[in-house]
Amino acid sequence: MHKKLPFQSPWRVVMMAKNEGELLENNYLIQNLNDPSAIADESWIKPGKVLRETTLTTQGAYAAIDFVAEHNMQYIMFDAGWYGDEMKNSSDATTVTLDPKRSKGPLDMEAVTAYGKEKGIGLILYINRRALEKQIDEVLPLLKKWGVAGIKYGFVRVGDQDATAWMHEAVKKTAQYEMIIDVHDEYRPTGFSRTYPNFLTQEGIRGDEESVPNAHTLISMFTRTLAGASDNTVCYYSSRVNTMGGSHASQLAKTVCIFSPLQFLYWYDKAPLAPVKEDGLWGDTKTIGNEPELEFFDSVPTTWDETKVLEAEIGEIGVIARRKGNDWYIGGINGGSGTKRVVRFFFFR
Known part of the structure; x- marks a missing residue:
C-alpha cells in the first residue's frame, strides 16, 4: 500500500446475527460504511431488467428491443465481440468492428440506440478492461454521443490498491456522462455504490455462467450477497439449467432470492424474431418462448422496499x-434434495 500521511484505511467488518436470514436482512451495513451519494441529480439512474442480444446484429437488436419493450424489461446489452476480440490489446472500443468469431453482422450501433430510444429501451455495452484502461477518456464521450x-466493465483487475483506485475513478468518470455500470468477473462489492449509485451491480459470484448447483447458490445467497448486489446472469432455456440440477421454477426464484438492481434474464437465449444462427459461430442460443410462467419475469421488480427471510439454511434452503x-x-430455492416446508406469512399487513 502506498499513501501519503495522514490516511484512512478501509473498513473491515464482522457481521453477527442470530441466523443466516437476519444477516441478509441487515446487509445494508456494508453500504452504510461508505459516503452518501456524490451525485446531486440521480433521476437518470434507472435499474431494470436486461436481455443480452446474442447475434450482435442490427436485426437482432431490433428484435431484442421489441421483445423487452413488450415484456416490461428496460435494457438490451451487447456483450463481448462488438469492437473486436476483447482479449486483444489492439481491439479498439471507439469502433464497431465485429469479432469474426462471434458475428458476421451487420451492426449499426447508432441505428440501434435510436430505435431503442423510440421504444424507451436503453443499450448497455460490454467493454473489457484492456480497452477501458487505455481508452476510457475517449470511449465515454463517444458512447454518450451514440x-x-x-x-x-469486463475482467477488471481486483484486489490491490492500484486496481481499486482505477475502478473508483472509472465509476466517477462514467457518472459524469450519466451512464450506469455493471462490473463483471471477480470484482466484489464494497458499498461504493452508495456514493456512486450509477454503479448498479457487479458479478463477483459463481452464477449461472458457471453452471453451479443450487446448493452452491444457497451458499452464495447467505455469504456473498451480504456484501451487496450480485449479477447472477439468470439462464432459462440453456442446458445449464439441467446441469445445475435445478428447475425452471428455481430460475424464476433467483430473481427474488439474488438481489441485483440490474437483472440479466434469459442468459444465452435470444428474442423470438432475432436472426436464426446457423453460422456455427459462438452464440448459438435457444429462442425465448411464451410459457405462462414467464409472466413472473415480466412483473418482478429489481429493487425493493422491504426484505423478509422466511427460511434460511446455508447450502440447503432459502x-x-x-x-x-x-x-x-x-x-424459494432448495439444495440437493426435495423438502416440504410450512411458510408463515406473518409479515402481511
Whole structure:
C-alpha cells in the first residue's frame, strides 16, 4: 500500500446475527460504511431488467428491443465481440468492428440506440478492461454521443490498491456522462455504490455462467450477497439449467432470492424474431418462448422496499419475500434434495 500521511484505511467488518436470514436482512451495513451519494441529480439512474442480444446484429437488436419493450424489461446489452476480440490489446472500443468469431453482422450501433430510444429501451455495452484502461477518456464521450445508457466493465483487475483506485475513478468518470455500470468477473462489492449509485451491480459470484448447483447458490445467497448486489446472469432455456440440477421454477426464484438492481434474464437465449444462427459461430442460443410462467419475469421488480427471510439454511434452503409498494414477491430455492416446508406469512399487513 502506498499513501501519503495522514490516511484512512478501509473498513473491515464482522457481521453477527442470530441466523443466516437476519444477516441478509441487515446487509445494508456494508453500504452504510461508505459516503452518501456524490451525485446531486440521480433521476437518470434507472435499474431494470436486461436481455443480452446474442447475434450482435442490427436485426437482432431490433428484435431484442421489441421483445423487452413488450415484456416490461428496460435494457438490451451487447456483450463481448462488438469492437473486436476483447482479449486483444489492439481491439479498439471507439469502433464497431465485429469479432469474426462471434458475428458476421451487420451492426449499426447508432441505428440501434435510436430505435431503442423510440421504444424507451436503453443499450448497455460490454467493454473489457484492456480497452477501458487505455481508452476510457475517449470511449465515454463517444458512447454518450451514440446514446448508450450504460457500460458493463469486463475482467477488471481486483484486489490491490492500484486496481481499486482505477475502478473508483472509472465509476466517477462514467457518472459524469450519466451512464450506469455493471462490473463483471471477480470484482466484489464494497458499498461504493452508495456514493456512486450509477454503479448498479457487479458479478463477483459463481452464477449461472458457471453452471453451479443450487446448493452452491444457497451458499452464495447467505455469504456473498451480504456484501451487496450480485449479477447472477439468470439462464432459462440453456442446458445449464439441467446441469445445475435445478428447475425452471428455481430460475424464476433467483430473481427474488439474488438481489441485483440490474437483472440479466434469459442468459444465452435470444428474442423470438432475432436472426436464426446457423453460422456455427459462438452464440448459438435457444429462442425465448411464451410459457405462462414467464409472466413472473415480466412483473418482478429489481429493487425493493422491504426484505423478509422466511427460511434460511446455508447450502440447503432459502425462502425470501420482498416487497415493492403493496406487492410481495416470494422466491424459494432448495439444495440437493426435495423438502416440504410450512411458510408463515406473518409479515402481511
